[in-house]
Amino acid sequence: GQQLNQSPQSMFIQEGEDVSMNCTSSSIFNTWLWYKQDPGEGPVLLIALYKAGELTSNGRLTAQFGITRKDSFLNISASIPSDVGIYFCAGQLGRSNTGKLIFGQGTTLQVKP
Amino acid sequence: EAQVTQNPRYLITVTGKKLTVTCSQNMNHEYMSWYRQDPGLGLRQIYYSMNVEVTDKGDVPEGYKVSRKEKRNFPLILESPSPNQTSLYFCASSPGILARTPLHFGNGTRLTVT
Numbered sequence: 001g002q003q004l005n006q007s008p009q010s011m012f013i014q015e016g017e018d019v020s021m022n023c024t025s026s027s028i029f030n031t032w033l034w035y036k037q038d039p040g041e042g043p044v045l046l047i048a049l050y051k052a053g054e055l056t057s058n059g060r061l062t063a064q065f066g067i068t069r070k071d072s073f074l075n076i077s078a079s080i081p082s083d084v085g086i087y088f089c090a091g092q093l094g095r096s097n098t099g100k101l102i103f104g105q106g107t108t109l110q111v112k113p
Numbered sequence: 114e115a116q117v118t119q120n121p122r123y124l125i126t127v128t129g130k131k132l133t134v135t136c137s138q139n140m141n142h143e144y145m146s147w148y149r150q151d152p153g154l155g156l157r158q159i160y161y162s163m164n165v166e167v168t169d170k171g172d173v174p175e176g177y178k179v180s181r182k183e184k185r186n187f188p189l190i191l192e193s194p195s196p197n198q199t200s201l202y203f204c205a206s207s208p209g210i211l212a213r214t215p216l217h218f219g220n221g222t223r224l225t226v227t
Contacts, residue, residue, distance in 0.1 A: 006155070033215055042117075042203050042218025043156070088155060100171060101146070101216070103156035 006089050006104030013079055014112050021107040022073040023089035031092040032065050032072040037106075038085045046087075047074070079111050115140045117219035119204050125225045126194055134189045134222050136204030144207040145187040146171070146216070147179065149200040156203065162187055194226040 006023045013019060023032070031050055035043035047058050049065035049072060056063055063074045072091070076083055089104040117138045126132055138145065146161035148171075158171030162181040176198055178190040187206075191198060201223050205216040 004155075009153070040220070042205070042220050043216075044218070045215045048215055090156075100158060100161070102158075102172075103148070105153055105155040 004089055004091060004102055004104040006107055008107060009105065010108040010110070012110045012112065015079060015081060017079055019076040019079055019083070019109060020073060021087060021089075022071060023091070023104045024071040025091065026070065027093055028069045029072075029091035029093055030069070032063070033090040033101075034061075034063050034072070034074045035088045035090060036085050037088065043086075043088055076109075079109075081111050081113050084109060084111050115217070117204055117206050117217050119202075119219035119222050121222060122220065123223050125227065127227055128195055129193050132191050132194060132224075134191075134202060134204075134224070136187045136189065136219060137185050138187075138204075138206040138217070139185065140206060140208070140217070141184065142206035142208050142217075143184070144209065144214075145181065146205050146207075147177070147187070147189050148203045148205065149173065149198075150203060150221075151200050159189070159202075194224075196226050198224065199226050200224060 004023050004025050033048050034046045037043040047056050047063040052069045053067050054065040060077045086106045086108050088106050090101050120135045143164050147159040148156040150156050157173045159177050160179040162168045201221050203221050204219045207216050208214040
Protein backbone atom coordinates (compact mmCIF):
# COMPACT_ATOMS: atom_id res chain seq x y z
CA GLY A 1 0.00 0.00 0.00
CA GLN A 2 0.90 3.66 0.09
CA GLN A 3 3.71 4.60 2.43
CA LEU A 4 4.95 7.56 4.36
CA ASN A 5 8.65 7.63 5.16
CA GLN A 6 9.23 9.30 8.49
CA SER A 7 12.67 10.23 9.79
CA PRO A 8 14.56 10.05 11.93
CA GLN A 9 13.38 6.81 13.51
CA SER A 10 14.61 7.94 16.93
CA MET A 11 16.28 10.89 18.59
CA PHE A 12 18.03 11.33 21.92
CA ILE A 13 18.58 14.98 22.73
CA GLN A 14 19.45 17.30 25.59
CA GLU A 15 16.76 19.39 27.24
CA GLY A 16 16.59 22.81 25.61
CA GLU A 17 17.63 21.65 22.15
CA ASP A 18 15.45 22.08 19.09
CA VAL A 19 14.09 19.03 17.27
CA SER A 20 13.15 18.49 13.66
CA MET A 21 11.47 15.50 12.02
CA ASN A 22 9.87 15.00 8.65
CA CYS A 23 7.71 12.79 6.49
CA THR A 24 7.97 12.23 2.77
CA SER A 25 6.05 10.28 0.19
CA SER A 26 6.00 9.66 -3.53
CA SER A 27 2.26 10.41 -3.51
CA ILE A 28 0.39 13.69 -3.16
CA PHE A 29 -1.51 14.27 0.08
CA ASN A 30 -4.38 16.67 0.72
CA THR A 31 -4.01 16.61 4.49
CA TRP A 32 -1.06 16.23 6.83
CA LEU A 33 -1.51 15.54 10.52
CA TRP A 34 1.00 15.27 13.35
CA TYR A 35 0.22 13.13 16.41
CA LYS A 36 2.06 12.44 19.67
CA GLN A 37 1.80 9.21 21.61
CA ASP A 38 2.70 9.17 25.30
CA PRO A 39 3.67 5.82 26.83
CA GLY A 40 0.62 3.61 27.47
CA GLU A 41 -1.79 5.92 25.69
CA GLY A 42 -3.28 6.48 22.27
CA PRO A 43 -1.98 9.16 19.89
CA VAL A 44 -3.21 12.70 20.37
CA LEU A 45 -3.44 15.27 17.59
CA LEU A 46 -0.86 18.08 17.73
CA ILE A 47 -1.25 19.95 14.45
CA ALA A 48 -3.41 19.59 11.32
CA LEU A 49 -2.40 21.02 7.92
CA TYR A 50 -4.81 21.35 4.99
CA LYS A 51 -3.11 23.52 2.35
CA ALA A 52 0.17 23.27 0.49
CA GLY A 53 2.67 25.70 1.99
CA GLU A 54 0.66 26.09 5.20
CA LEU A 55 2.77 26.78 8.28
CA THR A 56 1.05 26.26 11.63
CA SER A 57 2.24 26.59 15.22
CA ASN A 58 0.98 25.13 18.47
CA GLY A 59 3.06 26.50 21.32
CA ARG A 60 6.64 25.33 20.82
CA LEU A 61 5.58 23.13 17.91
CA THR A 62 5.62 24.26 14.28
CA ALA A 63 4.62 22.16 11.28
CA GLN A 64 4.54 22.84 7.56
CA PHE A 65 2.70 21.30 4.63
CA GLY A 66 5.24 21.00 1.83
CA ILE A 67 4.73 22.95 -1.40
CA THR A 68 4.88 19.77 -3.47
CA ARG A 69 2.22 18.21 -1.16
CA LYS A 70 4.49 15.19 -0.79
CA ASP A 71 6.14 16.10 2.49
CA SER A 72 5.72 17.73 5.86
CA PHE A 73 7.97 18.59 8.78
CA LEU A 74 7.51 19.13 12.50
CA ASN A 75 9.82 21.27 14.62
CA ILE A 76 9.89 21.39 18.40
CA SER A 77 11.76 24.31 19.93
CA ALA A 78 13.46 24.32 23.33
CA SER A 79 12.58 20.73 24.17
CA ILE A 80 11.52 19.75 27.69
CA PRO A 81 11.32 16.32 29.37
CA SER A 82 7.56 16.01 28.79
CA ASP A 83 8.18 16.10 25.01
CA VAL A 84 9.26 12.46 25.33
CA GLY A 85 7.11 10.12 23.26
CA ILE A 86 6.49 8.84 19.77
CA TYR A 87 5.57 11.37 17.08
CA PHE A 88 3.60 10.22 14.05
CA CYS A 89 2.85 11.97 10.81
CA ALA A 90 -0.32 10.95 9.01
CA GLY A 91 -1.79 11.88 5.71
CA GLN A 92 -4.82 11.50 3.54
CA LEU A 93 -4.13 11.02 -0.15
CA GLY A 94 -5.01 13.66 -2.70
CA ARG A 95 -8.28 13.24 -4.63
CA SER A 96 -9.47 11.00 -1.86
CA ASN A 97 -12.40 11.54 0.43
CA THR A 98 -12.36 8.03 1.80
CA GLY A 99 -11.76 7.00 5.36
CA LYS A 100 -8.19 5.86 4.76
CA LEU A 101 -5.51 7.63 6.75
CA ILE A 102 -1.86 6.59 6.32
CA PHE A 103 0.62 6.86 9.18
CA GLY A 104 4.38 7.14 9.16
CA GLN A 105 6.57 4.72 11.11
CA GLY A 106 6.99 7.15 14.00
CA THR A 107 9.87 9.10 15.55
CA THR A 108 10.74 8.15 19.12
CA LEU A 109 12.00 11.18 21.04
CA GLN A 110 13.94 10.96 24.28
CA VAL A 111 14.96 14.10 26.16
CA LYS A 112 17.77 14.11 28.69
CA PRO A 113 17.20 16.59 31.53
CA GLU B 114 -16.10 13.02 29.44
CA ALA B 115 -15.75 12.55 25.69
CA GLN B 116 -13.76 9.42 25.04
CA VAL B 117 -13.10 6.27 23.06
CA THR B 118 -13.10 3.20 25.31
CA GLN B 119 -11.46 -0.08 24.40
CA ASN B 120 -11.67 -3.34 26.31
CA PRO B 121 -9.74 -5.20 27.40
CA ARG B 122 -6.48 -3.24 27.82
CA TYR B 123 -4.44 -6.43 27.89
CA LEU B 124 -5.26 -9.87 26.48
CA ILE B 125 -3.24 -13.06 26.23
CA THR B 126 -4.76 -15.88 24.24
CA VAL B 127 -3.84 -18.99 22.31
CA THR B 128 -3.81 -19.64 18.59
CA GLY B 129 -7.24 -20.32 17.15
CA LYS B 130 -9.36 -19.15 20.06
CA LYS B 131 -11.85 -16.57 18.82
CA LEU B 132 -11.77 -13.20 20.55
CA THR B 133 -13.43 -9.81 20.36
CA VAL B 134 -11.99 -6.44 21.31
CA THR B 135 -14.70 -3.92 22.02
CA CYS B 136 -14.64 -0.22 21.16
CA SER B 137 -17.20 2.34 22.19
CA GLN B 138 -17.35 6.13 21.74
CA ASN B 139 -19.68 8.56 23.47
CA MET B 140 -19.27 11.48 21.06
CA ASN B 141 -21.87 10.45 18.46
CA HIS B 142 -19.09 10.18 15.87
CA GLU B 143 -19.93 8.78 12.44
CA TYR B 144 -16.44 7.54 11.56
CA MET B 145 -14.61 4.76 13.45
CA SER B 146 -11.46 2.85 12.65
CA TRP B 147 -9.12 0.15 13.93
CA TYR B 148 -5.32 0.31 13.75
CA ARG B 149 -2.51 -1.97 14.81
CA GLN B 150 0.82 -0.61 15.97
CA ASP B 151 4.01 -2.61 15.50
CA PRO B 152 7.62 -1.48 16.11
CA GLY B 153 9.13 0.12 13.04
CA LEU B 154 5.84 -0.01 11.13
CA GLY B 155 3.85 2.74 12.79
CA LEU B 156 0.08 2.53 12.75
CA ARG B 157 -1.58 0.47 10.06
CA GLN B 158 -5.29 0.65 9.36
CA ILE B 159 -7.22 -2.61 9.65
CA TYR B 160 -10.84 -1.63 8.98
CA TYR B 161 -12.88 1.54 9.10
CA SER B 162 -16.52 2.52 9.11
CA MET B 163 -17.98 5.72 7.69
CA ASN B 164 -21.37 5.12 9.35
CA VAL B 165 -23.71 2.48 10.73
CA GLU B 166 -23.72 -0.71 8.61
CA VAL B 167 -20.93 0.70 6.39
CA THR B 168 -17.48 -0.88 6.78
CA ASP B 169 -14.42 -0.98 4.51
CA LYS B 170 -11.03 -2.62 4.50
CA GLY B 171 -7.93 -0.71 5.45
CA ASP B 172 -4.39 -1.74 4.57
CA VAL B 173 -4.13 -4.92 6.68
CA PRO B 174 -7.62 -6.49 6.99
CA GLU B 175 -6.63 -10.16 6.67
CA GLY B 176 -7.60 -12.21 9.71
CA TYR B 177 -9.94 -9.57 11.14
CA LYS B 178 -13.66 -8.82 11.02
CA VAL B 179 -15.65 -5.83 12.21
CA SER B 180 -19.27 -4.84 12.54
CA ARG B 181 -21.08 -1.52 12.96
CA LYS B 182 -24.62 -2.29 14.05
CA GLU B 183 -24.93 0.91 16.04
CA LYS B 184 -23.12 4.22 15.90
CA ARG B 185 -21.31 4.05 19.22
CA ASN B 186 -19.78 0.55 18.94
CA PHE B 187 -17.21 -0.90 16.56
CA PRO B 188 -15.92 -4.30 17.77
CA LEU B 189 -12.86 -5.97 16.26
CA ILE B 190 -13.20 -9.73 15.86
CA LEU B 191 -10.38 -12.23 15.43
CA GLU B 192 -12.06 -15.49 14.40
CA SER B 193 -8.89 -17.58 14.59
CA PRO B 194 -6.02 -15.56 16.07
CA SER B 195 -2.45 -16.34 15.05
CA PRO B 196 0.87 -15.26 16.60
CA ASN B 197 1.44 -12.67 13.85
CA GLN B 198 -1.58 -10.81 15.21
CA THR B 199 0.29 -10.12 18.43
CA SER B 200 0.26 -6.33 18.46
CA LEU B 201 -0.99 -3.13 20.09
CA TYR B 202 -4.44 -2.26 18.76
CA PHE B 203 -6.09 1.16 18.72
CA CYS B 204 -9.65 2.14 18.02
CA ALA B 205 -10.34 5.70 16.90
CA SER B 206 -13.33 7.84 15.99
CA SER B 207 -14.02 11.09 14.19
CA PRO B 208 -17.12 13.29 13.76
CA GLY B 209 -17.30 13.14 9.99
CA ILE B 210 -15.24 13.60 6.85
CA LEU B 211 -11.81 12.42 7.88
CA ALA B 212 -9.74 15.16 6.27
CA ARG B 213 -11.31 17.93 8.34
CA THR B 214 -12.11 16.14 11.57
CA PRO B 215 -9.08 14.43 13.05
CA LEU B 216 -9.17 11.20 14.97
CA HIS B 217 -9.70 10.62 18.68
CA PHE B 218 -7.91 7.47 19.83
CA GLY B 219 -8.61 5.00 22.61
CA ASN B 220 -5.85 3.93 24.99
CA GLY B 221 -5.07 0.71 23.20
CA THR B 222 -5.38 -3.05 23.66
CA ARG B 223 -2.20 -5.07 23.89
CA LEU B 224 -2.86 -8.53 22.45
CA THR B 225 -0.51 -11.50 22.74
CA VAL B 226 -1.28 -14.68 20.80
CA THR B 227 0.77 -17.72 21.80
